[in-house]
Amino acid sequence: MSKFSPLHSIDRRSFIALGAGGLSALLVACGGTDAPVSTSTPTPSPSPTQPPKLTNSEWKRLGQNLKGELVRPDSSKYETARQLFNPRFDGIKPAGIAYCTSVDDVKTCLSFAKRFNLPFTPRSGGHSYAGYSTGTGLIIDMTRVNKIDVNAGGGTATIGGGARLIDVYSALTDQGVIMPAGSCPTVGVAGLTMGGGIGVLGRKYGxxxxxxxxxxxxxxxGRVVTCDENSEPDLFWGLRGGGGGNFGVVTSFTFKVQPLTSVTLFTLGWAWEHAADAFDAWQNWAPQAPDEVWSNFLFLADKNSGPLARVNGVYVGDEAGANAQLQQLINQIGIAPTSNSVFQSGVLDAMLYEAGCYGKSVEQCRLPSMDPQGQIQREIDIAKSHYFSNKLPRAGIDALVNAINQRQNNGSFVGGGIGIDAYGGVINRVAKDATAFAHRDALFAAQYTATYEPGDADDLVAANRSWLKDTWQAMNQHANGTAYQNYIDPDLDNWQQAYYGDNLARLKHVKASYDPNNFFHFAQSIPPAK
Structure with missing residues (x-):
């Protein structure tokens, strides 16, 4: 068995973050784009009277009515309580953060917001790319609604709406089961699920x-409903890909889980001069590979080593099976990789690796605000995305390479790059209208990410924004006008169609049925049908 060297490890949170894919992995990057959000007032039911005045005594009464905890600006806990993962939104100061511990707490908070016509924002992981997890009013924080009950024999797991992915993976793998989800360890299961949920097991399990x-x-x-295929089926349909924050506050999810105890991880690198040829071979291999193979292609700028062309991935099977598949890719490229690491791993260790937590414990793979042992650090990322349903022509591939060359040549830039995640497999065998997630014909998805440090000069921030915009525009002609709703983009003009495509009309009708007065809304929420 080839030995994995930490030198090949990539902290994918820093460049894409698939989410999933990801950063996720880079699938789901752990960062986000900046935009002022959640500062508008709720849209209440029509009323002939003005809302009562919101006083400190009313806030105090709210705190007394909660089983959880209300944190106000005068509390020593406030500065930490108001933070999202991305420090870009630290300037937004909520009037209060309610740490709910029950369904009744959520109902109490929603009633309070409605009574006083107060802006409110549900928050789970706090990873919204556009900062839609915060606002100037009441934050309904779900992170203490995080119980995880695993029924391995029955093939199900019921997970609280505020659970974080690292804790989900820990609980599942402890019982020898898994479900497909993202890679960023501190992302909340709620937003991930409702936006779709891209992950390294997606081609195998969806x-x-x-x-x-x-x-x-x-x-x-104020009603509490349980929805599934037979009960409230339209709401259930909308929650599967319609995006978070549109229809209500989800307090628990029940998922199907699969028995799985080990997988094989791989990472292969090619000299930068071969990046275009390597990607061209990858795009002809990855989307059509067996379901067991998930991979992404990474174009990365690196000040120390120079630009990188790399394929990372996960194979649901043993090392011999992974090597057989990877040899097909290497043969298509016709050039041996300069680095090649393939190793079998327990599933939890694999998820720690994908989270950028290789060598860390579960406790260390949390934020310090979540756990005293936590070593995950908040970071600034800005990102945009595309889906591609056709293979990229050479001009498109060259645009990717040129974008990294430009980033590499700017000595002021740190981190950042392009992550392209393979689709196909089980993901694409689901009909476009079977769930609200419409991107079922994609060959792969791209996420473009720029990173900089808190306190960087305005001109450096502007340069990162410009690089991101230019890269996205250069690739837009090769894309099909779609984007991943969990990589929510406040600068996207056609976001409704980009996120939801032909499913948008039905989503608007679901919204009209369950939230006709648009009580749950933000800058890119689904409007009710008129």
């Missing part, structure tokens, strides 16, 4: 939302 069996939801009118 998206996170494809494995959802039922959900408990607190609606705008």
């Amino acid at each position: 998206l996170t939302c494809d494995n959802l069996l039922s959900a408990q939801v607190v609606l705008a009118d």
